[in-house]
Amino acid sequence: MTESIRVALVDDQALFRTGIRMLVSSQPDLAFVGEAGDGLEGVALAARTEPDVVLMDIRMPVMDGIESTERILAASDAAGRATRVIVLTTFDLDEAAARAIRAGASGFLLKDSDPEFLLAAIRTVHAGTAVIAPSATRELFEHFDSRNGSAEEPPEFGSLTSREREVFLLAGRGMSNSEIARSEYVSEATVKTHISRILAKLGLRDRVQLVVYAFENRLL
Structure with a gap:
């Protein structure tokens, strides 16, 4: 058990x-x-x-x-x-x-x-x-975050690869790993790897903070 x-x-x-x-x-x-x-x-x-x-x-x-x-x-x-x-x-x-x-x-x-x-x-x-x-x-x-958002792309976001940016945007819209995998024609394991790397590069704890980050910086 x-x-x-x-x-x-x-x-x-x-x-x-x-x-x-x-x-x-x-x-x-x-x-x-x-x-x-x-x-x-x-x-x-x-x-x-x-x-x-x-x-x-x-x-x-x-x-x-x-x-x-x-x-x-x-x-x-x-x-x-x-x-x-x-x-x-x-x-x-x-x-x-x-x-x-x-x-x-x-x-x-x-x-x-x-x-x-x-x-x-x-x-x-x-x-x-x-x-x-x-x-x-x-x-x-x-209601809260986008009011203080900047139109400039944050420096650390530039460290993401093109594929990681695609996964970031899909995750920011609330898509699950399986939905992203189907959309990008990759495995769920690959999506998990991308998400982990994205969170590490941006200094985020989890997907909720990823959504907050996206809205704060007007990336969606």
Whole structure:
């Protein structure tokens, strides 16, 4: 048997935490390892329990979810772990959610998402793929990031090969590895290699940050 995905929750609403705890605990492949009521407690919780995935609220007392995300991921990276963070919010167009994603969060979901979608997002993020709430995608980034975008192509983007640029643009439009593979007539393994090289060259953590980068720099 494979090990369960370890899930932690950071949210200041006790009733919401209870519902998420029950939902996660009902799944045979997930293990609920703890909860916290503010961002500072969340940092301590993550250090203590070493979760694979953290469900993170944004607006909380003491420390917000953005700073908590930064601290948790910095500690995870320093320890050589691969902790992932999914940001939870009540707003479709949330400037803070975009900031949290820039801070390293691997996903963005609305708090009223379907339970099955939330569970699927936990598994997807743990597997290394980012997720964004379906109703938020393009509007979220256009609302916040493109306002400060430059018409000039960033210097590091010039390091991409022509094929990597093609893959970057397709990934930035939300296409999956299999969709890109079909479009470019290559294998999924080749697409994964291209994506890894693109992220490394641009200094990005995952595909969500790739989308943010594309909108910030008006590359789409």
